[in-house]
Amino acid sequence: MNKNQVWKIALILFLVVCAAWTVWPPQDKLKQGPDLAGGTSLIYDIDTTDLDKKEKKGLAQNMIPILMRRIDPMGVANVKMRPQGDTRIEILLPLSSVDTRVKREAFEERLDALTKENVNLMTVKRALNEPKKQRQITFDAFAGDSTERQTILQELATTYDAFKEKSDQRASFEEEMEKIKENITKAGLNADSVEQKLLEWSKLDKKALTKAIDEYVTRNKPEEKASIIPFVESESRKQLGKYVAVYTKWYDVVNALAEPETGETILYKKASLKLAELNLNVNQLTDILDLPKDSIQRNTSIEEFKVTFADRADKIDAVIAAHAEYQKVGGRLDDP
Structure with missing residues (x-):
């Protein structure tokens, strides 16, 4: 082997070592494409409606740079695009x-641990219709060791029971009034006309009401020849008195339900809202975590979450830490 060959071999070995050093370790320095690492291939047709043949020519090739600037402006996602003819584009997304x-799964596990303490609102509301003893067992399971949850659940049960009782009474009175209306019609009076008088009559004392009913019956007594239904005066007075009595009860129940501040409906709704506030909104939290780390809004919102869900502050911190690790390697095109 002559001297020139030795130098050539030495130079080649030196270059090989330098090249190897540049890409070592390969798993960190070399990024495999979709053909080696796996991934997803998507082919999209371009809407060419109203375009002529000349305008379609090279359309896919011309659109690729525009799309790349939108999808991967920094060129770090290893996304590939290539034209498939003039009107189709193939997009190659690498497998994560x-x-x-691993870091995404760790982040999702932390989120799951955080949301496990959320209350299933539909399950709780279904439990409201269970017998009280069974309902209490269900509520105890939901509340766990939390006094706050137990208090809110008890308030929900109390307001629901009152709301349901009044609602059932309202339905019962409405059913009874419908039957009375039928009897009034059978007695020979116009039930719709009577219904218009109910509010006025319900405000009268017993003596004034009796007089008002007598006057109404006398004034609205149908002529015997004109009436198909036989008129029974005593029955008319009886049914009208009964109608007013039931209407008055119905009116009181409706007011008890509909009172804007202290009605059973609003109290039950407020208790339901308190129950909903026990749940941490994961989507809202992840949106906040995606904000820039030095963002005042991000830091303030995270602190608000910790204050609101003080019993889960440690789990919120775990989610934040896992998100920070995942954010180092994840991205918009991260393929699950």
């Missing part, structure tokens, strides 16, 4: 790395 998947 093992490290990315």
Whole structure:
């Protein structure tokens, strides 16, 4: 081997070592494409409605740079695009790395641990219709060791029971009034006309009401020849008195339900809202975490979450830490 060959071999070995040093370790320095690492291939047709043949020519090729600036402006996502003819574009999305998947799974596990303490509102509301003893067992399971939850659940049960009782009474009175209306019609009076008098009559004392009913019956007594239904005067007075009595009860129940501040309906709704406030909104939290780390809004919102859900502050911190790790490797095109 002559001297020139030795130098050539030495130079080649030196260059090989330098090249190897540049890409070592390969799992960190070399990024495999979708053909090696796996991934997703998507082919999209371009809407060419109203375009002529000349305008379609090279359309896909011309659109690729525009799309790349929108999807991967920094060129770090390893997204590939290539034209498939003039009106189709193939987009190649690489499979996320093992490290990315591990950190994403860790982040999702922290989120799951955080949301496990949320209350299933539909399950709780279904439990309201259970017998009280069984309902209490269900509520105890939901509340766990939380005194706050137990208090809110008890308030929900109390307001629901009152709301349901009044609602049932209202339905019962309405059913009874419908039957009375039928009897009034059978007695020979116009039930719709009577209904218009109910509010006025319900405000009268017993003596004034009796007089008002007598006058109404006398004034509205149908002529015997004109009336198909036989008129029974005593029955008419009886049914009208009964109608007013039931209407008055119905009116009181409706007011008890509908009172804007202290009505049973609003009290039950307020208790339901308190129950909903026990739940942490994960989507809202993740949106906040996606804000820039030095954002005042981000830091303020996180602190508000910790104050609101003080019993879960440690789990919120765990989510924040896992999100920070995942954010280092994840991205908008991270493929689950």
